[in-house]
Amino acid sequence: MATATVTRKDQITITARNLFREKGYKSTSMRDLAQCVGIEAASLYSHVKSKEEILQKICFGLADKFMASMQDAQSKNWTADKKLAYAIEKHIDVVVNNLDASGVFIHDWKHLSEPSLTKFKQMRSKYENFFIGLVQQGIDEKRFRNVNAKFAVMTLFNSMNWIYDHYKPNGKMKQSEISSELSLLFLNGLSKN
């Protein structure tokens, strides 16, 4: 029977995600990380190549999840507004189930060095353009008001991405409520009537 084994490397990644999110990447030292893991700082380098490698794993790990959810939404044969609601739901699902990584993703991607930085920006653009395309399609089909699609999507993203900051797993609002409320707020905001 396969048991879920948390290797030391996993433990380092998980701890780093939490520390980076709490204090920020630049303010977290490898010595902080080592202490939380319970080993000496130098020992970290038996498991990771560098501090930035950890950041890369966190940022691209989440980026991959967003890309997968995009492809899922893309494959559906629905109207633009329905697809958009679905994509919002999927995005929030990723954020809520990766709270620490989401915080790091949003705040610390800037500290990636080349060529990771360029790759990261490209993935983000691709993802943003998918949403912008859906909004534009909704406008063309006269489902939405005639807004600036890019501006609307930026507004949406900022709302979605910061959920990690005020979401409490055992709080008043359940994940499903947040999803439905946010997509309603946004789609209603775009609606014509």
Add this chain to the structure above:
Amino acid sequence: MATATVTRKDQITITARNLFREKGYKSTSMRDLAQCVGIEAASLYSHVKSKEEILQKICFGLADKFMASMQDAQSKNWTADKKLAYAIEKHIDVVVNNLDASGVFIHDWKHLSEPSLTKFKQMRSKYENFFIGLVQQGIDEKRFRNVNAKFAVMTLFNSMNWIYDHYKPNGKMKQSEISSELSLLFLNGLSKN
């Protein structure tokens, strides 16, 4: 005749705002700052007490502007929805006219130490509660749908605060368009249609 004199201290503050926004507070060294100003690092301390003092000036300088716009909106004898639209417009006005400071405000307030940190959080709470109160009032008066007022305001704030990130002074959208589009998007989203 009074001429606008930019003192060295002003120059340090302005340069710091820009560097902190571009690279982050923690990633900007006093040596970086000194070089951009054109003096030696040690000379900075003739004009400022510490690195954190600069951060405090930036954060509380902007917080004061937000508080002033809140008091302005509060003094109006209008309905909740109209007051909210006005408060949104005023908030965006502060952000757009303080782009660098807004970026620092949003990203780096965490690096304030006590007692500044507590004071900052208190001001922010007061400001947030003002907006939450307006949304709740709109709900009570049956002007808005019955949403979670706090969640709606967090959504609004995240949209408004990140304008600094994609606003281009000479871009497609003028400030007035951003204001009206964002408040329409939000108020329309809250409306019962």
Add this chain to the structure above:
DNA sequence: CCTACCGATCGGTAGG
């Protein structure tokens, strides 16, 4: 506003 310098801390390596 500068030169000269401080103690602390950083990411990371050597060698076992």
Add this chain to the structure above:
DNA sequence: CCTACCGATCGGTAGG
């Protein structure tokens, strides 16, 4: 995974 240690850089001070 540890001890021992590296060169670089940090915020900041002394003294002029």
